[in-house]
Amino acid sequence: MTSHSDALIIGGGFYGCVIALALSRHLRHVTLVEREPELLTRASLVNQARVHTGYHYPRNLQTAASSGENQLLFAEIFKDCVDDSFTAIYAIARGLSKVTPSYFERFCRQLRLPLKPAADDVRALFAPRLISAVYECREFAFDALALRHFLRDRLAHAGIELCLGHEVAEVEARETGPIRIRLGAGGTERTANRVYNTTYANLGRIGGIDCQGVRLRHQLTEVCLVTPPAPLQGLGVTVMDGPFFSIMPFPAAHCHSFTHVRYTPHVTWAEDGAPAPTPDAVRARAHESRFPWMLADGARYLPILEEIRYKKSLFDIKTTLTDSISDDGRPIAYHRDARNPNLVSILGGKIDNIFDVLNVIESDMVREAV
Ligand SMILES: Cc1cc2nc3c(=O)[nH]c(=O)nc-3n(C[C@H](O)[C@H](O)[C@H](O)COP(=O)(O)OP(=O)(O)OC[C@H]3O[C@@H](n4cnc5c(N)ncnc54)[C@H](O)[C@@H]3O)c2cc1C
Known part of the structure; x- marks a missing residue:
């Protein structure tokens, strides 16, 4: 593995893969680190496979409405992975x-x-x-294994560096300068200009990442x-x-x-x-x-x-x-680290919320470009 990335994503679930792809349109060297030997083995595989249309959220109009829009987009982009x-x-x-x-x-x-x-x-x-x-x-229902194959292909095509079987043990972010990422217990050290923590259940469990408020x-x-x-x-x-x-x-x-x-x-x-x-x-x-x-x-x-x-x-x-x-909503969490806003922790809530996350990332990129 090379040691410096423009962006490094921790977690190769559905969110990590799609975010890596989105970032690769703007950044040259994007790295995705997943501790399991394969992509999409955890919550992205073990779920109800429902692409929410909104029916599920009669007590939260906002979540229901955004599900309706996101579902159409999901079915269009991942059409071969949808039943x-x-x-x-x-x-x-x-x-x-x-x-x-x-x-x-x-x-x-x-x-x-x-x-x-x-x-x-x-x-x-x-x-x-x-x-x-x-x-x-x-x-609709999504096919997580079809998504895995599709995303693996796209990641390879986009030239994203894929590090499977590597656990991120610790992240160190200072106010300025690159973010340091330590893999495994006492393992390799890497640096990145941006780090996205998409580890879902493990979101608050990566050493050095403070998700205070989430x-x-x-x-x-x-x-x-x-x-x-x-x-x-x-x-x-x-x-x-x-x-x-x-x-x-x-x-x-x-x-x-x-x-x-x-x-x-x-x-x-x-x-x-x-x-x-x-x-x-x-x-x-x-x-x-x-x-x-x-x-x-x-x-x-x-x-x-x-x-x-x-x-x-x-x-x-x-x-x-x-x-x-209490309100049965499924908003996203997009948390920028207090010391360094280029260290971001993301929780999607449900699969189609990826588009809400991508909107925020895209806005960040535009803000920086202008
Ligand atoms: C029972 C259940 C039912 C659900 N039903 C639905 C549904 O019907 N429809 C819907 O839209 N959503 C549903 N969801 C929610 C949906 O599954 C999640 O929102 C989505 O899969 C989250 O994707 P993710 O990529 O964030 O998480 P994950 O797929 O869990 O990916 C996180 C990845 O991070 C990796 N990781 C963790 N720690 C480290 C580390 N230190 N270093 C490197 N890698 C690490 C993990 O191995 C994992 O692969 C359900 C969830 C569950 C559990």
């Missing part, structure tokens, strides 16, 4: 739901989200005692991979809005994911200055699947779930901003 072959179904639960059908319909009208009553055979799959309305919506909430989450029975195969079903569940196509494994708002998070904790376990330590523990609980509850609303076949569970950390919990 749009299924019908998205949103069902509103009768009890415990934070929205009513009339509210949901008004919200979709306001945001111009396509919505119509689900076909009779789909509606008949749900328990009418517990579900008050079933809608057909428009939503209050993180972590959850150890379980995504069950299942084979759905025939009537659910062409569908992505979400029961909302509260402690319910989703069964969505998971293109990377040619099956469906099954997650439940109450049971998917196994452990929840905040990283707000007080001593807290590291996300790596929590993830490394052994975890017993909660699939039976998810199934028992989900089948009350969608009885045909009894026929799904469990394949396996994926566990990883989900990280969100503590401040967004």
